[in-house]
Amino acid sequence: MPRIIIKNKGSGLICEKNSLLLDVLRRNGINIQAICGGLGLCGLCRVRVMSGAVSEPTEHEKRILGGLLSEGWRLACQTRVLGDLEIIVPEARKYILEEYRVGRKVKVSPLLKVLEITYCRQKASHTESVMSCISPYIDFKFSHTALSKIPEQLYLHGKACLLYDVESREVLDLEENDRTYGVAVDLGTTTVVAALVDLKSGSVLGVRSTYNKQIPYGNNIISRISYAIKGREYLAEISRAAIDTVEELIDNLAPVDRENIYELIVAGNTVMTALFLGISPHTLGFYPFSPPFTGMLEFKARELGLKLHKEALVKTLPVIGSYIGGDIVGDIVTSGILEDTTALLVDIGTNGEIVLKKGDSIYATSVPAGPAFEGAGLSSGMLATEGAIHRVFRSRDGIEYITIGNVEPKGICGSGYIDLLAELLRAGVITKSGRLQSKDPCVRRRRGVLEYVVCDNVVLTQKDVRKLQLAVATFKVGLHILLSKTKTSPEDLEKIYVAGSFGYHVNPYNAIEIGLLPKVDPSIVEFIGNGSLGGAVMYLISDEIRRECRDVYKKVEVLEAPLEKSFHKLFIESLAFEPVT
Amino acid sequence: MPRIIIKNKGSGLICEKNSLLLDVLRRNGINIQAICGGLGLCGLCRVRVMSGAVSEPTEHEKRILGGLLSEGWRLACQTRVLGDLEIIVPEARKYILEEYRVGRKVKVSPLLKVLEITYCRQKASHTESVMSCISPYIDFKFSHTALSKIPEQLYLHGKACLLYDVESREVLDLEENDRTYGVAVDLGTTTVVAALVDLKSGSVLGVRSTYNKQIPYGNNIISRISYAIKGREYLAEISRAAIDTVEELIDNLAPVDRENIYELIVAGNTVMTALFLGISPHTLGFYPFSPPFTGMLEFKARELGLKLHKEALVKTLPVIGSYIGGDIVGDIVTSGILEDTTALLVDIGTNGEIVLKKGDSIYATSVPAGPAFEGAGLSSGMLATEGAIHRVFRSRDGIEYITIGNVEPKGICGSGYIDLLAELLRAGVITKSGRLQSKDPCVRRRRGVLEYVVCDNVVLTQKDVRKLQLAVATFKVGLHILLSKTKTSPEDLEKIYVAGSFGYHVNPYNAIEIGLLPKVDPSIVEFIGNGSLGGAVMYLISDEIRRECRDVYKKVEVLEAPLEKSFHKLFIESLAFEPVT
């Protein structure tokens, strides 16, 4: 079997002849991006073959790599191993850590409570069991761990402090120390963020984020579904990748013993939620695209192979439909939109989600905006990591920019593209119909294609503009349908909440300029940060939020934008870069 | 660290200097009897030290081993390892396998049922989940395994066959083959018997019995409690020994994949039940001797570390009180006593249990008869294994006997003692007050003590008679209290059911003669065999029996014989070897 030496890691591995290089690397735990899911489109899986025999370059590779091919660069998803190799795998960039802003002020009433029970030996007899002194609390269930300890504890000490989950009313264990923690997880398709919460005080002790270890299986939900439904082992493998991601985050969060973590709340879209729970997302991949389940699910962590306290519970924020998952529920409760009369909530991601609160009703829709605003598929696109241009201004001297980490620019991330598009529209360098104007001194033509040169190695091509235009248009259609179906005009809106990691960095003027947000007074736009995480955190510590989540699940009415007959017509109309009015 | 060579097994092990030999052997999985729990009283833990340094003999050893000490024999529970050793560990005898008689004829309605669900894609949408087609059965719970498979199965095949437990209404899995088995376990203090049951047909596919691997921790419940309450690791260890016993039985039962075993029902006394579940029996060991719990408990097998189907359930027949456990509930439902007007059920073991059915009431009591009828603590006593005298007759030529396996006699087991006592009472060799008459030619005096010589190496000493007399008296007190408290005379009894492995071999005339059974027409005595096992088997396959078990749990009134003020007076009166009238 061929051997592969990874020169820059000093490691080696073996594989079957003819294996796909991406599969080999992924199976050996090598972190490699593959946003397009191995279709040869995103170019992110590139590796450099220093020596050895591999398959001939495919058409995709020729198109994406061009001259790089001659330097040995290849797309791992297109390359088969024919013999011993020496390769270089570029380091995957670490994410910039999420700033976490605690959302609403809530009264602390944790999901895990303590009940003190006293026991009086006088009442005991041959037939009256020790456990019967808990009978006033007759609706309690007892975990095996709790039941194995309680009678002895009561007998020896005359009392016991029971740790119980207020929803399931299951007694998980005795309180044996005062370290009781919960973990909230925002399980994103690309990034996973976890917060450690003290279940006594309700305070957040730390936040960490990392790549989702499922990325090597494809960076969008469709490619993950395709992988998961190949068979039960595949489902187990991709599910394990999500569990591994969360376990790694927990270990990095704080010097907390996993044994002291009793509750874990996950907010994710419907596919991510299903994959985390090891439930096949099969039905989400094919017509009629039904969710396998809706509502909240609860399991023991150990059932998912997640090592926390032996009886720890995992709960997922309620799934409402195939495209409206627990992440949106988290956004909704974090925003406080339920107290507004008429307000909008948008979460701009690979799937754009839009929620409208109007009177007593909540409407939600989701549109497949694509990964353009996460930097995927664009010539200089990248995630919001070090070196990404994330702010762009136009001064008298032309375009100026700021990169994450203030280092040399490597590419542009979502918020940078919004700024750039808006500034170029204002300057007339891009027309409303999305055409780059060749007369601008920064616009040049290379290999027959117009491109705007931001700096040396960073450009915005005509093709990039088209991709962003499609993403914005799709999003606008969703917005339009939601507003028109509910007879709401942008002026009615009291508030617009913008959620997502994306959200912090966006300039509302620019987002309105390009049509991503409706035409409103920019001062009503509020960035709520990572609403999914906020929702999961507050679920751990607030009765009121738990009630709200259940309400939201029952009340949200899903409008299925992509099925609308008017979609196509609207889409054409929405292609112009201009605000929704 | 000292090394110990076990010469007759050709094996070796190492241990800390100064370790107790019994602990060392037990921890290394060497099967060694220790009925007294390591107190140096039963003499069953004897091993022969061929060479090497050990601690000085204790007083117990001098008393029990006498001249054997000079041959190197030692009690493992009294001997500490001081250096490298060569020892011989006598082979523990295998039990004679239980004959299993199917009890009552019951209509087959297994604990695990199949429900076929159909799914129609037409009804599906973005918001209507696949699982919602199961909503007519809304009270179902779904195991993680079931939920991870059902939506995909329904989507791909339009239907699914769900395996669910009829009591908890938990769907355990999809039916993927037609092999669904259950296991019934009679978890005795000494012997554990398991039956494999086909959950489709309700038929018993095989029965196996073996020693309880807890025996090395002491052969009575008190010594097991003492061990278990030393700390959580000790509890875990002794609990694991019971689980190991059951796993070994299952592996020997039939070539059945453990994955296909979905239900396991355990019938045992209260202490055995608690230990099997890993629940501390602490409160059962000290005043006021309360049971840690009562009723039926249910856990996932995996919670107990028992490897069956991933979602398999373990249920324990209901514990009624500290001394009335699930084993008696099994006896009651197996006997069919609930259909009698006035009838008695006795289970003669280390704890003697007596149940009286009278009209609508069920009374039960339990007496600490001691292990004499299991052969423990008697000069020639042994368990009912090969070489035990289990039948005794008196012919014109004197005493004749039959041994188990028709081999040379090695000792006497319980049923043999009952026969022997009865025959010697009838012949006047023993008086009603329990005195051996020295004038009989078979009675001799050795070291100042009278003994009846059965054969060369098997004797009944005056001391043995006294121990048996105490056991019978204790049992009679229980019987007396139960009958007098309920104003029942032996003539009122329509039936006497005798349960226990012990039961098959007992001659009812002789049991009545010595007072173990009340004075009735011997033809109303019926041996029901292993009623605990029968109850557990029927629980797996019959709705009616499950209902009866719940009824019995609610209805049984426990009479606490040992707490009666009149106990002492009654005990003295009961010492005479004569039937209860």
Ligand code: FES
């Ligand atoms: S190009 Fe290879 S994974 Fe996208």
Ligand code: FES
């Ligand atoms: S004498 Fe050693 S265990 Fe009983």
